[in-house]
Amino acid sequence: MLYTYAFIALYAKFNFFQRVESHRSIREGIFFGVVYLLVFFPVWELTQIRNAAAVAVVALAILEERKINSSFYFLFAVLLHNVSFLIVALWLVQRFFGSLKYPIVVGVALVVFLGLEYAPYYQQYAADVYKEDFKPLSLKNLFILFTFVYIQFCSQPLAKNLAYYSLALLLFYLAMGKMPAAAIRVADISLFFGLLALSLVHMRFSWLYKLLTIFVLGYVFTNISYLGEAPIINLDAISWAG
Template sequence: MNGLILKKRNFFFFFIAIGILLLSIVVANRGPNVDSDYYTYLDYYSYGHQNVEPVFKIASNIFHYINNGFIWMLGFFAFFGLLLKIRAFYDFFYKKSFLSFLYMLFMYLVVFFPIWEMTQIRMGLAISLLVYAFIIVDKLWIKALFCLMALLCHYGTSIVIVLYFIFYFFSNRKILAFSLSSLVVYIFSQLIVRSNYEVYNVDSYSEIFNPYSFKNLYIFLSSLFVIFICYIDKKYNNINIIMAFISLMLLVLYFIVGSTYPSIAIRYADISLFFCLLALGLIYNSPYASIYKLVSFFVLIPYFFNTYFLSSPPVVNINFIRVLFNV
């Protein structure tokens, strides 16, 4: 019986994978002037960059041997970034509830897909590896291997990895875990401030530091809500707690470096929001959490759709779909 259920799940995911492939093809063929990072990655691909991570360098060197290699490379990052995340959602959430899987799927596609699969493609793939390691993989050495691969995709994930293992090893010693994680956030913030990041500073980048944004308020309240619900249910060592604490620590990092390096801070706020929503999605059998998730869905979906596609200027120019299909 279990074998039959497993076959049905794999059969259903096969069609999901086809959808991911088609979506990746669309993303790869989007052309320039759709997102802000397209020409940056084209320069990295064409001329190289000494500070870019090894995975991008290896992929770039391989796809140089293929016609339209840059398009193939964009498709590669989009496909595997989506595939790993959605497979992790599928393996974890589908066992509990198909509606929970759909919830995480739609939340991801609207809130994060435009920034990670269409703009920050290295971070998109890195986060996929971390998600799979954190919620699917059980063996410690395999977790470490996935985290290493994520680090080689984007060095910025280093703080996420360190925070995760602090809470992983010291989940029963909350004060120690909180103290160590606070120290890590402070050290990491100082490394950013003292490093050569002039291209990302407030004078060079147009992004604005807004500590009172709706997104930051939502992250803070939602992370506390998750921790509160888990403590009520006496699930102190639950993965939800770890994800929520990571979210809060990254939000602290946002506030520390935001005024000087708003572009870097905003990227960590995005990661913070992702782990916040993941922590919320991982809660089951709680009527309060179900209501909170439903409200979040109907608030965040239109909010981020407007932010990414309808703002002026938009993060992603949605008109590329019309051009791509000659509509």
């Protein structure tokens, strides 16, 4: 079952880049592949596999221009993980409210912040053990915000579209501070869309921005995933055949 989820997650992301014909080149695929391997693979494909599959399918749903096809992908994503409901809501806001999407997202995030204690599964996701992981002023969040601003200067509509999801999810992350176990997952998805948008950007010094992203985020997340005091993946537990 886990291999099936992993196949869905990786194939959907591969298919995404195959279908972005007007923006695609080998460099974009290599950049996103490398940064995904360093940043997301240990967290998602090895520990949160349903989340990884759902987010990958959601990316295909956003790419679809036909409402029927988008609805099919969104339904499939929701069946994989309920975090997809949040992205479906953001898609509907963008689809039907266009220029008002950012004020609406800010307003809804404020409502979530004020009424979070009445949300389903509040007690389950408000576990004290995760409180130290909620860091509004973290390097990751600053990177997401700065990348969003940077992408607004490019001419690629799809990149700006994906950056909208990145910023909106970051706002929901900040609003969900009382549910840190759920909030940290939303922040990861925000970073995913930010990096996906960045991979499609073509500007004068975008290659330098992307190179610095690989080195900085790669270093930070390699330590978090493998080399830190409490790594996500314990390399010492891996036994090698003699």
